[in-house]
Amino acid sequence: MALEMIKGNVAVAETALRVGLVAYFGYPITPQTELLEHLSARMPELGRAFVQAESELGAINMVYGSACTGMRVMTSSSSPGISLMQEGISYIAGTELPAVIVNVVRGGPGLGNIAPSQADYTQMVHGGGHGEYHVIVLAPASVQEAVDLTELAFDLAEKYRMVVCILMDGYIGQMMEPVELPPFAPLRTKAPSWAVGAEHPEGERAVLTSININPATQEIFNVKMMSRWQEVEKEEVRYKGYYLDDAEYVIVGYGTAGRIALSSVRAAREKGIKIGLLRPITVSPFPVEVLDKLVPGKKGILVVEMNNGQMLDDISAIVARRVPVHFYGRMGGMVPYPDEIDTAIDEMVHGDYDVNRDARGVWLAKMRELVGTGA
Numbered sequence: 545m546a547l548e549m550i551k552g553n554v555a556v557a558e559t560a561l562r563v564g565l566v567a568y569f570g571y572p573i574t575p576q577t578e579l580l581e582h583l584s585a586r587m588p589e590l591g592r593a594f595v596q597a598e599s600e601l602g603a604i605n606m607v608y609g610s611a612c613t614g615m616r617v618m619t620s621s622s623s624p625g626i627s628l629m630q631e632g633i634s635y636i637a638g639t640e641l642p643a644v645i646v647n648v649v650r651g652g653p654g655l656g657n658i659a660p661s662q663a664d665y666t667q668m669v670h671g672g673g674h675g676e677y678h679v680i681v682l683a684p685a686s687v688q689e690a691v692d693l694t695e696l697a698f699d700l701a702e703k704y705r706m707v708v709c710i711l712m713d714g715y716i717g718q719m720m721e722p723v724e725l726p727p728f729a730p731l732r733t734k735a736p737s738w739a740v741g742a743e744h745p746e747g748e749r750a751v752l753t754s755i756n757i758n759p760a761t762q763e764i765f766n767v768k769m770m771s772r773w774q775e776v777e778k779e780e781v782r783y784k785g786y787y788l789d790d791a792e793y794v795i796v797g798y799g800t801a802g803r804i805a806l807s808s809v810r811a812a813r814e815k816g817i818k819i820g821l822l823r824p825i826t827v828s829p830f831p832v833e834v835l836d837k838l839v840p841g842k843k844g845i846l847v848v849e850m851n852n853g854q855m856l857d858d859i860s861a862i863v864a865r866r867v868p869v870h871f872y873g874r875m876g877g878m879v880p881y882p883d884e885i886d887t888a889i890d891e892m893v894h895g896d897y898d899v900n901r902d903a904r905g906v907w908l909a910k911m912r913e914l915v916g917t918g919a
Contacts, residue, residue: 604632614739634673638754651877659877660714791820
């Protein structure tokens with residue numbers, strides 16, 4: 545096994561090349577620009593299409609057009625750029641096209657800053673664009689996992705003819721770790737039967753569109769899409785569990801927040817606290833049944849995020865006030881330190897809380913004290 549020390553953004557870009565990326569369209573924005581820069585050199589070397597568009601709007605619509613050919617296409621951006629892409633993402637979803645989007649999340653709202661964040665959870669998991677569609681969202685917690693999930697993203701996009709997002713905060717994009725890259729796979733040479741350019745009997749041509757003028761036709765199509773999403777929910781949930789077998793308390797965190805929380809779980813275990821970690825890898829579809837089965841018998845759930853509690857809302861709905869839910873998050877590009885999560889664990893274990901507590905309200909009161917009088 546040959547390991548290479550590679551930055552997260554570069555590892556994702558190189559993996560996409562190796563698993564058959566044919567066309568990339570994007571626009572530079574920190575902290576994902578290294579991904580675009582790597583592909584700007586490598587794609588022409590390999591005789592593949594690379595275009596730095598005039599904007600994120602142009603990039604996502606180029607992805608839309610290229611995806612109609614059935615070939616592997618991708619774009620990448622960071623939070624404000626992804627916001628601009630939302631209409632195009634909805635069009636791609638409404639045309640049932642496979643496409644991969646990499647979102648290296650930064651602090652917001654607005655232009656915000658270039659620091660790592662998880663503030664795009666709601667935007668990606670619950671669909672920032674108009675209409676009734678879902679996106680598969682994969683959340684790596686290491687550079688190796690980002691490599692593995694990039695390969696998976698293209699496979700899932702093609703399997704379900706769906707948009708797949710690799711949602712990773714700026715830390716994962718910028719950090720360097722040893723990884724094993726996949727070998728080069730042969731490029732697809734024949735378009736799938738549904739695609740533009742495919743061979744059809746009697747000279748028929750594929751018509752790909754997201755326009756359904758007739759409401760009854762649109763409803764039929766939406767039912768079809770929802771049925772496919774139910775299949776995704778059944779077959780494609782992914783997560784990792786740590787120390788859950790005897791856990792009395794459970795932390796839920798994804799990406800970098802989950803990675804940091806794991807060190808706090810191990811420290812708490814050394815102090816005799818029976819606590820485990822559930823780290824969703826697919827935040828969409830979320831591991832609902834896994835968490836639902838964990839709740840009975842637990843004394844508390846702690847949600848850790850690098851945002852204002854966007855996943856907290858989903859978890860609270862699953863827990864349904866069966867056990868107290870606690871929350872600790874940092875916003876605006878700030879990252880929680882292990883000792884901060886250690887304190888949140890101690891408060892959960894040693895405090896007297898009921899199931900009706902306002903987890904976000906309790907957390908926000910502490911945040912006001914932490915950041916000072918300017919809040």
